[in-house]
Amino acid sequence: MLRPTTRVSHARASVTLSGHYMDQRFPHFEKRPERWVMVPTNARQRHVELNKIQPLLCSELASLSRLDLKKSQLGVVTSGIAAKYVEEAVMKLQLEPSLLRIAAYPIDAGVIAALVNNSSQILVVEELEPVIEEKVKALAGTVEVFGKFTGHVPREGELTVDVVLQSLGEVIGRFVTTDVPAELIAAEHALPSRLPVLCAGCPHRATFYALKKVFRKSAIYVGDIGCYTLGVSQGTIDTTLCMGASISMGSGFDAACGGVKNIVSVIGDSTFVHTGVPGLINAAYNGAKMTLVIMDNNTTAMTGHQPHPCTGVTATGVCNAPTPMEDLIKAIGVKGLYVVDPYNLAETEEAFIKAKNGDGVQVVIARRPCIISVKKAGALAKTKKRVTSTCQNYFASCKLCGTLFCPSISYSDTCALISEDCVGCGVCEQICEFDAIKTA
């Protein structure tokens, strides 16, 4: 069982593949219904089998764990990425504890017992919940066990070498301190923050602006996972849970408070084809009253622009006929379907008004490619827009264009400024009430 902690998932390293992984494989499937068809009679028997193989599994996996016994009162049990932090920390402390690196679950009791018999104190260092620690505690007898339960290892947040140094220090009563100079800490605390924002010219920004204008603050905006989660700054994302939840939770919200609140679900095109479709069938069939906005930028932007079935490119990069999004939605039986260009605010708002007043499930597809894809394709026509100074006096207090949260818009004391990296989407021009932003 692989425990994918933050640092395992967000690290790269040189890896040597053993020949084993490059073996030619010959697929075959053996028909054994009693093994593969989990109807209750078979499942009951499989449960017996599963319990039977546990000890076998334990002893076989135990050979993957590494136990280095040393002449030390202290034993450290660790696993995964945390083992690397422990190695570096004991090097810095010039400490030689016995070290047990657990490689797999279920954990073999024998290997823990071997460490317990050799130690009078044990520190358990693991990421996430104290799963290993619980097992060690159960087998430790009178040997003291330190870790997350005793507060020696923090229960939340990511482990680092410095955190482990502190944990070890508290157990052995000796510290290697790394003093970050106070002036550096002070300077760091005074820094402005830098939160991620939608790109300049991101079509989502325009969609959110129109959405907020029509559905107001009072609607419940049920969000999903993608760049558009950042719509939270525009006040048009109220929840984000897991992929597809925007639609299924949306119909749940409608069941709970429909009629009192407008329900707006927001999902991206790739998330929609990934897990949105079953939720939409359920909502439409069971008669939910809600608006679904599909923010269709023709890619999976957040994770690095992977294709999906509506793009016409397969997972291996081969061209294929795209899954027809509109046909799919119509076949599901929604009551209204509109396709708009989010850069055209008037058109987008009009569709939202119709959806708001319509029956049942209404779907608005806001379609415009991700600006990064456009840039990568070299297709960005640089039509820069400049703020003219004719309305200087209003700007200090107006800042209406600021509600777009476009990173290319900033303010001086007297007026709005458009920076270099503006892509000229023209959305701010459409919202300025003083005609102060013009396409040059």
Place this chain on the structure above:
Amino acid sequence: MVREGKFDCIIVGVGGQGSIFASGVLGETALREGYAVISAETHGMAQRGGTVEVHVRIGSSYGPLIPLRSADALVGMEPAECLRFARYLSPKGTAIINTHVVPATGRDYPSVGDLVQALEATSGRVIAYDATRLALEAGHSQTLNVIMLGTLAHLLPLSTLEDVIAEYVPKKALEANLRAFKLGQKVVKA
């Protein structure tokens, strides 16, 4: 400069400045020259605008995260971001800092002079210059990361960084990037 064939480096910047590309090229070069390489990145969810932090460890057998006050070099594509991660730089380490500001939100942006001073007071050496201006001189603002790699090069135990960069950048941007690497190198030669 190098501790027995080991080099710990932190590259930071704002999303879109190419910190991850720079770390990838650095790691690839080290790998080809026979070093073990491990790196880790932390960045926001959108493509642009957030803080990006990459740890690169060359010749290390430990985990990817560099402990506090121990990095040999800190490369900051943006001054405030550089200071945000200065706590990782060793008191003997070198900070290479682009003085060109990318505006941020919330508190007022501190003076770049103060930021550089805070680094100077707490690290071995600070190389501060307007790398964005140099990138424009090279032909494109996107070559900023290669400018900074050019300056970092003299500290590294590596000799083929320029070749790997040439291999990794898009063909049409090759000339500008090679110019950028040279301009970055000249910052320390001058």
